[in-house]
Amino acid sequence: MTPLPKDPPSPIDEEARDTAVQRLQAAYAEGHISHEEMDEGLDQVLTAKAHSELVSVLATLPAEKAASTSTIAVGSGRIKRRGAWRVPRMLKVESAFGKVQLNLSRAEFEHSAVDIELQLGTGKAKITVPRDAIVDIEELHTGWKDTRYKTRRPSRPGGPRIRISGTMGYGRLTIRHARR
Known part of the structure; x- marks a missing residue:
């Protein structure tokens, strides 16, 4: 046979x-x-x-962490996160009219890389990142004003990698590294 x-x-x-x-x-x-x-x-x-x-x-690697996604959305008004808060793997921020403030300087990062997707109509946005963070804004599209961000060399290795993408209509995004 x-x-x-x-x-x-x-x-x-x-x-x-x-x-x-x-x-x-x-x-x-x-x-x-x-x-x-x-x-x-x-x-x-x-x-x-x-x-x-x-x-x-x-098969020899540890199991992947489930990617967590959170969305913060308002039609008009203010979006503000500061202090000690847990940053998900993916954060979507949506606002038609209003001001956005995200302070990540004392936030708890569950992942070494975080994606923040901005979908903003009008209004300014300010993001404060940890001192040792690496920020990538290549995928962010702005309509009216340029983004204010001065690339900084991390003070120590191992900081979170923060990728900011999405679309901003009329307004400016300012990104700053925390001082401490």
């Missing part, structure tokens, strides 16, 4: 490979694996031919 042919391994699409690379980098950034383990894992992921090879590399 002739054995049945085995199913060929399923090919890996680029999205799956990219996701595996991001998981390895995140595990390294959070201190779950060493630099050598990350290098070895990246080599295995980039040379993998089948999905099962990706699964075996990722």
